[in-house]
Amino acid sequence: MASEQYAELxxxxxxxxxxxxxxIAALDAEDHQPSDDAGIGNxxxxxxxxxxxxxxxxxxxxNANDLLAQVDAALHRIETGAYGTCERCGQLINPERLEALPYAxxxxTCQAEVERER
Ligand SMILES: [Zn+2]
Structure with missing residues (x-):
């Protein structure tokens, strides 16, 4: 993969x-907000x-946490040089697929099989 594409991803x-x-922070804040009429009436x-x-x-x-874990894993893979290769079969992942889904x-092929096995 070209290094500019790498940097862009x-x-x-x-x-x-x-x-x-x-x-995630916004959702947390929303959950912890006391409702304005708590305790008044029913x-x-x-x-x-x-x-x-x-x-x-x-x-x-x-969902956000799942996605965040995938994004973190992808960033980690960039650091270790494993990014862009399939975790399951070790083949290169199609760059167009990475464009569409940078954390793939x-x-x-493996994605389809993994989903079928679920
Ligand atoms: Zn694969």
Missing amino acids: RRRLEGERRRLQGD HIADDASDVMNRERNAALRG IYCI
């Missing part, structure tokens, strides 16, 4: 990591939407 991964960390509808919000936030945070750790 690294920049994108670092940007993605900052974005995800920001998202707002069942509000409580229900609070629970839904918390569940939605937990799901979003789970499997080639397209």
Whole structure:
């Protein structure tokens, strides 16, 4: 892979990591915000939407954490020189695939197999 492309992907991964960390921090802050009418009256509808919000936030945070782990792994692979090779079969990952998905750790063939095995 050309070194400019490498540098570009690294920049994108670092940007993605900052974005995800920001998202996770925002979700955390939202969860810890006391609802304004806590303790006053019995707002069942509000409580229900609070629970839904918390569940939605937990799901979003789970996704963001998964993605963050993949982004971190990709950055680590850049440092160790393993970036761009498939973790499963060791073949080079198609650069176009990395353009589309900079944190991909499997080639397209292995990705399909891994997903089938799930
Ligand atoms: Zn592979």
